[in-house]
Amino acid sequence: MIWFSLLVLIPLAAIVVKATGGGWSTFESVLTNENTRAALTLTVVSSLIITAINMVMGTIIAWVLVRDRFWGKALLDLIIDVPFAMPTIVAGLTLLSLYGPQSPIGVEINGTRWSVLLAIAFVTLPFVVRTVQPVLEELETDVEDAAASLGATRFTTFRRVVLPALVPAIFAGAALSFARGISEYGALVLISGNLPRRTEVVSVRLFSFLEGGNTQSAAAVATIMLLVALLAIVSLDIIQRRVARRG
């Protein structure tokens, strides 16, 4: 357990040390750089939007997968995992060939912010579905029957009985989805076009710092992202506790 923690903590610490090595000025220069700021904002905002969408859509998909019976259900269940399973650069290629120039479905969004949203959505959709699904499977239908015989409509039953039981799972999935969203590289790099201040995301920005040999700035950006991720996980946890208590 200790070894495992060290395995994770040492590289993280190294990054923070590297970033702070140059003092506050490194952070300042990174943060005052328009391009970096734009990339940070774009990444965080897009990930937030997609995470919010995932929380709703993921729960609905999980619900359908667990409670409904329809033709092709097993196939859908399998397809959900595809973004997990494929190397992200392959996901990027797939997206590019689907939504890029000469799109076979007539949707050309490469180089726009839509492409950023789409790519993030593509790779993060499974998280909420896969965290909610097992909880929903464990939830006895008796509980829903009990609510129904007490006079609750299906909607009330969902809101007051089912949803509260799912909240921890939804938020856990959301944290994973957000963390994955802000760190995505492979799926984005091809389709987004990496236009500075328009579609360039943090990971791409970071990579260009590294290419330019500016490791200190790269470490500074990494540290900021680390803080953003921590902040997100902590606040999701706080919201989750609030919601759960209100039940």
Added chain:
Amino acid sequence: MSIEIKGVNKSFGDFVALDDVNVSLPTGQLTALLGPSGGGKSTLLRIIAGLDSADSGTVTIEGTEATHLPPQKRNVGFVFQHYAVFKHMTVAKNVAFGLEIRKRPKAEVAEKVDELLRLVHLQQFAHRLPSQLSGGQRQRMALARALAVEPTVLLLDEPFGALDAKVRKELRDWLRRLHDEVHVTTVFVTHDQEEAMEVADEIVVINNGRVEQVGTPDQLYDEPANDFVMGFLGETTKLGGTVLRPHDVHLSLRPQVPGAHEGTVARVLRVGFEVRVFVLTDDGDEVTVTLTRTQARQLGLEQDTRVWVSAVAGATTVDPVAAVV
């Protein structure tokens, strides 16, 4: 009649779970649905509650045709074997659920919840979560929750099935007392004949999706309609082609009554206060006889003792051939 079930059929795929069930359950009584596992008891109860729908037939609750009413509109209280508690709500919130949905004023809800928690002896646990209660307490909470909406009928599906024998017995006595206090028409499912005999005013015996017999505990015990009912309500043994209870067999060391069957004692088994004697008659029957310890000692029974066995006068007997439908 509070609940009228007419010609109800229900199949799951090819499997017939209920086969032309007709029952009337009287108002204000405590009725037991008794039968072996898989007999269709839960299915029937769920159809009454509207949680499942019958393939054909009708359900009338307190004069209202309810066959196609959704569960929300039937005003039945349902208690599940595995409690079905709302885990994230406190005990008080669980009980208040039905009332809050009906948008009753807060003060009224609080008062009613308080009254119900007192009724089920849980007033000091109002602010606990269900996970902090024992199984028996959880089930009492579920009962209070069901009673909160003042249901026309209360349905309990093996309410004590998940509890240990001692708590089970306590709760069943308590349910009987509660029913005498509240007087709501109650139907409870059990596969425990002792539970049904002790608690119920009336028993409906269900087997293989069919109603075998309806009657008071005494009627069922004294006049079983067939050997299934007889066998389900207590031990039986066979003597000269009839089925009867082991304690209705008379055993003596010399022929006393005409028509007694002669045989030898194969085994003597002491179980608590009673003694079970297995007699092999010369006609080839293996008859079980129960005696008290005193009787057995007086007779001095041992293996290979020659004995004569016969049905006592007024014994409950069923002819198994006639009972085969």
